[in-house]
Structure formats: structure tokens, C-alpha cells
Amino acid sequence: MITHFQYKPMFKQANLPGWRIxxxxxxxxxxxxxxxxxxIEWGSQKPPKExxxxxxxQIHELMLFHVYE
Known part of the structure; x- marks a missing residue:
């Protein structure tokens, strides 16, 4: 289960795609x-393959809910 999910636009101009999660x-x-x-491009740590x-x-669902309402 994902907890403490946060996202923010990569660019100041909000209509450009891409978010840091x-x-x-x-x-x-x-x-x-x-x-x-x-x-998704993973940062410093990649989750386990399984x-x-x-x-x-789960992340796609969260992004659909928060960004593409």
C-alpha cells in the first residue's frame, strides 16, 4: 500500500506534462x-520487481484522480 503520496509539476508552467512523485x-x-x-522513471531507488x-x-490511479479530474 502506498502512503504519503505527493506530486508536483516538473515545470513552473503547469500545462507542460510531467510530475515529480x-x-x-x-x-x-x-x-x-x-x-x-x-x-515512470524511478529515482534513486527502484521498487522490487514483484x-x-x-x-x-496504483500510481496511475492516484494521478488520474488528482491531476486529470
Whole structure:
């Protein structure tokens, strides 16, 4: 389960796509860049392979809810 999910635009001009994201998952901190097409570039730490697909799906749902309302 994702906790403390945060996002912010990468650029000051808000209509340009791309967001910096950060969150906690299983007690570890993750960050990255969420692109307009739904692709995620992981930051300093990549999540475990077995959880990556599920995490991408959860992040996509959160972004749809918060950004694309």
C-alpha cells in the first residue's frame, strides 16, 4: 500500500506534462518522474520487481484522480 503520496509539476508552467512523485511503500521511500503517457522513471531507488507492476497501477490511479479530474 502506498502512503504519503505527493506530486508536483516538473515545470513552473503547469500545462507542460510531467510530475515529480514521491511516496512510501513497505517502509521504504521512493521517488521518480511520472510522464504524461503514464511511464515512470524511478529515482534513486527502484521498487522490487514483484511489486513494480502493482505500484505503477496504483500510481496511475492516484494521478488520474488528482491531476486529470
Amino acid at each position: 514521491s511516496f512510501y511503500f513497505r517502509g521504504a521511500h521512493y521517488d521518480g518522474v511520472y510522464h504524461k503517457n503514464g511511464q 511489486a513494480e507492476t502493482d505500484l505503477q497501477s
